[in-house]
Amino acid sequence: MANLNRSNAPFERRIGTSAPDATGIVHLGIGQFHRAHAAVNTALAMAAAGGDWGIVGVANRSRRIIDPMINQDFLYSILQLSPEGTDVQLVDVHRRLFVAAEQPAEVLAAIADPNHKIVTLTITEKGYNADGVTGRLMLNSPEIAPGLAGPDSATAPLAQLAWGLVKRAKESQAPITVLSCDNMQSAGNTTASMVLQFLEAAKVDSEVLDYVAGQVSFPNAMVDRIVPGTNEQTKTQVEQILGLRDEAPVPAEAFTMWVLEDHFKAGRPAWEAAPGVTFSEEVEQYELVKLRLLNGSHSLIAYLGGLSNSPTIPSARDKDFVAKSVQAAIRNEYLPSIDPLPQGFDPDAYIAQLFHRWQNHALGDKTARVGSDGSAKLLQRIPEPALRMLDMGEMPHQMALTAAAWIACVAPPAGFDPGPIAAEMEEPQRDNLAKTTAGAKDIGEHVERIMTGGYFPAELGERAEFTDRIAELVEIITTDGVEAAANNALGE
Ligand code: CS2
Numbered sequence: 001m002a003n004l005n006r007s008n009a010p011f012e013r014r015i016g017t018s019a020p021d022a023t024g025i026v027h028l029g030i031g032q033f034h035r036a037h038a039a040v041n042t043a044l045a046m047a048a049a050g051g052d053w054g055i056v057g058v059a060n061r062s063r064r065i066i067d068p069m070i071n072q073d074f075l076y077s078i079l080q081l082s083p084e085g086t087d088v089q090l091v092d093v094h095r096r097l098f099v100a101a102e103q104p105a106e107v108l109a110a111i112a113d114p115n116h117k118i119v120t121l122t123i124t125e126k127g128y129n130a131d132g133v134t135g136r137l138m139l140n141s142p143e144i145a146p147g148l149a150g151p152d153s154a155t156a157p158l159a160q161l162a163w164g165l166v167k168r169a170k171e172s173q174a175p176i177t178v179l180s181c182d183n184m185q186s187a188g189n190t191t192a193s194m195v196l197q198f199l200e201a202a203k204v205d206s207e208v209l210d211y212v213a214g215q216v217s218f219p220n221a222m223v224d225r226i227v228p229g230t231n232e233q234t235k236t237q238v239e240q241i242l243g244l245r246d247e248a249p250v251p252a253e254a255f256t257m258w259v260l261e262d263h264f265k266a267g268r269p270a271w272e273a274a275p276g277v278t279f280s281e282e283v284e285q286y287e288l289v290k291l292r293l294l295n296g297s298h299s300l301i302a303y304l305g306g307l308s309n310s311p312t313i314p315s316a317r318d319k320d321f322v323a324k325s326v327q328a329a330i331r332n333e334y335l336p337s338i339d340p341l342p343q344g345f346d347p348d349a350y351i352a353q354l355f356h357r358w359q360n361h362a363l364g365d366k367t368a369r370v371g372s373d374g375s376a377k378l379l380q381r382i383p384e385p386a387l388r389m390l391d392m393g394e395m396p397h398q399m400a401l402t403a404a405a406w407i408a409c410v411a412p413p414a415g416f417d418p419g420p421i422a423a424e425m426e427e428p429q430r431d432n433l434a435k436t437t438a439g440a441k442d443i444g445e446h447v448e449r450i451m452t453g454g455y456f457p458a459e460l461g462e463r464a465e466f467t468d469r470i471a472e473l474v475e476i477i478t479t480d481g482v483e484a485a486a487n488n489a490l491g492e
Helices: 032-036 038-049 066-071 104-112 145-149 157-171 187-201 206-215 232-242 283-307 313-317 320-337 347-357 367-371 374-381 383-391 397-410 420-424 430-437 443-451 464-479 482-489
Strands: 023-028 054-059 076-082 085-091 094-099 118-121 176-180 221-224 250-252 257-260 277-279
Touching (some): 023 038, 023 104, 032 038, 054 066, 054 104, 104 157, 145 187, 157 187, 157 206, 176 187, 187 221, 221 283, 283 347, 283 367, 283 374, 283 397, 283 482, 313 320, 320 383, 320 397, 320 482, 374 397, 383 397, 397 443, 397 482, 430 443, 443 464, 464 482
Parallel strands (some): 023 054, 076 250, 118 176, 257 277
Antiparallel strands (some): 076 085
């Protein structure tokens, strides 16, 4: 089977148009999500309004995605999978790809290049290196600390971004926009704050700080499209439709949404031409809707699914007790926490659509994918809405269940085996959690050590009633199973 490349590509399947050779966007963290979201919307924007918006894609360490893309003349396909059918489309917007760990100076040079007007980021929640307790940049972390000494020792994307802006300040002072496409509350403001904390700790000149304050914008944005990992089956399905071998396809659902603040210092693609893209001044409300209703519930489905032998999100969501828990989480806990809702937003339609999206067996999103990195993701999903209810004297049972199921999966109490799906979940704090809980005399102490152990904000860790409820639910998970725990949380 021939490999996809520019000479054999079926361009009638192309999304939007191809980028020109000129690049205007630098993307840090090239992976599945960027390739099925911002890259697609950029292709559609250029088809509508042109522009020099070719993308320089930077992978942090791995050549896994960029090597096949380079072999395929930067082309790759989106395998759109939904109950309504399967479709393959091509994307052709990347014009340079490299690995930051191999060419760190190139990352800084790309950010400093005045032709580049936007840096987009998908570096995952943990890539912002926020302290779980204070929310501040973890200056002493092994990712961030070495980079404070100077640009040559920066390896974390956030540190490289900061030094790239320093270089730009020194060389051209050209304005630029940094656009976070990660699942974070006030994603743009948070990115700005982390970059500034880094620059201050690195003791850069005040002119640099003035440049960042005046010439660099950090719009907030809410991004949404469920994009699982690629496996052999993805490649086979693409091959059957294209008649060509693509070694870097991206499976994705049909749904896509992007709500952004229109604060671009040096221009932007006409993204509004792409379906599902909206410019709005209510982005932070949309972020809350998405982080809580979608992502918060997604975590609940993943951990309940992980503990009940459901390898995929749709197989977990099909279980009655999971569906009921998620309804309760949304209706009783997450939805009331968002006030005001964005104008014109229809919660019932949005929730119905979420349930439909989680039922996408064709996409088969993995429970282990969504359950990975819980220590960083849950911080965006649980503390604020949980504290809101606790302050009103109400118990957020479903958020307690989410935390309990996460603990049971990645920091199981002695003697409890959460099974193979939980073992597949990547958890950067797994070793630390094991240290924190080693020797705890019972489940109560096990959970209390986690809740007060630096993983969650202190205000939440101090709420003994919440910790006790989590411990009760962990206890039930380990004795009677996760369904019994879910029924208990539902008051049944
Ligand atoms: C998921 C997200 O990884 C997760 O926890 O909730 O990746 C989710 O699929 C996306 O945010 C959908 O836009």
